[in-house]
Amino acid sequence: MVDRANRPSALNAPSAAAPEAQVDIVGSGPSSKVVATLPSGESVEVLLYGATVTSWKSNGGKTENLWLSEKAALDGSKAVRGGIPVVFPVFGPPPKSGHPTSSLPQHGFARTSRWEFLGKTTSEDTLDSNSVKLDFGLYTTGLSDEARKAWPLDFGLVYSVTLAKDSLQTVVNVRNEGEKNFEFQFLLHTYLKVKDISKVAITGLLGVTYIDKVLNATEHSQSDASVSITGEVDRVYAGIPQNTTSVVEDGTPRFDVVRDNLQDTVVWNPWIEKAKAMGDFAPDEGYKNMVCVEVGAVKGWQKLEKGEVFEGGQTIKSLV
Incomplete structure (x- = not known):
């Protein structure tokens, strides 16, 4: 795979004469985060631990779009429950043996590593609407000794989080910076x-084949035009032909999740018993107020040769 000629376009920001977004680094150590606020009030917060987006507010800052557990660890002690954690280089439990990711913990190390804030970018898009792009980096040298030993490959990740008035774009750029080929999931x-x-x-998702992890990882085809959540749901939809998956609430469109260079989506809700069983999931009935729609490349493996780059991500549009 080579560097993409057609990259996700930035959701750009204001003219030089207009007020610019305010960007601050808040806190210190493992709890430090980057907070960006547009002149119109919309905001995003990104914890440097895991580069996890923990808050995204639209509608002038009045509407929170992301669910965050009341018991989410925000001190760097463990992965954050809620927001937008970054899963790399393996999704779910790694292969039991014989694979380069086999020694890694579930979901890999990106969500439990401290990322570097690379800075902000503001400009003006064709709609003359405010936006700001925040870039975060994670490199081989930034890994813990444990993670480096488990996955001794040279890589670079740049994660771009772009806040606009009614949307949030999150894009990951993966580069193979070593001599050896490697493969990954994201x-x-x-x-x-x-x-x-x-x-x-x-x-x-109509007509898309999915793996149902609740039903012993059996394969099914989505036969209904919409997916309703009436119990535990853990499905991996792969090879989705269209680029948009939408969340409708009480008949009203709530979110459009638009994939870029990614064909897979996980739909997840723990429901009653699993929510109670997770120590960092709170309140117990929080499952009623969240749904995970997770874009990625998780069916099989993405392969990168020396110097090659993979880039993919999403734009989430808030429709209220």
Whole structure:
């Protein structure tokens, strides 16, 4: 795979004469985060630990779009429960043996490593709307000794988070910086906030084949036009032909999740028993107010040769 000629376009920002976004680094150590606020009030917060987006507010800052557990660890002690954790270089439990990721923990090391804030970019897009792009980097030298030993390959990750008035774009650039080829999986584990899961429908997956992890990882085809959540759901939809998956609540469109250079999406809700069993999931009934729609490349493996680059991501549009 070579450097992409057609990269995801930045959701850019204001003219020089207009007010610019305010960007601050808040806190210190493992709890430090980057907070960006547009002149119109929309905001995003990104924890440097894991480069995890923990808050995204639209509608002038009045509407929180991401679900974050009340018991989420925000001190660098463990992966964050909620927001948008970055999963790399393996999705779920790694292969038991014989694979370069076999020694890694579930979901890899990106969400449990401290990233570097590379800076902000602001400009003006064709709609003359405010936006700001925040870049974060993770490199081989930034890994813990444990992670480096488990995955001794040279790589570079740049994660771009672009806040616009009604959308959030998150794009990951993966580069092979070593002499050896490597393969990886990648996922953005997005927790979307909803008012009532019983009134939620997810559209854009009709006819797509999925692996149902609740039903012993059996393969099925999505036969209904929408996915309703009436119990535990853990499905991997692969090779989705269209680029948009939508979340509708009580008949009203709530989110459009638009994939770029990614064909897979995980739909997840723990429901009652699993939510209670997770020590960092709170409140227990929080499953009623969230649904995970997670874009990624998780069916099989992405392969990169020396110097090659993979780039993919999403744009989430808030429709209220």
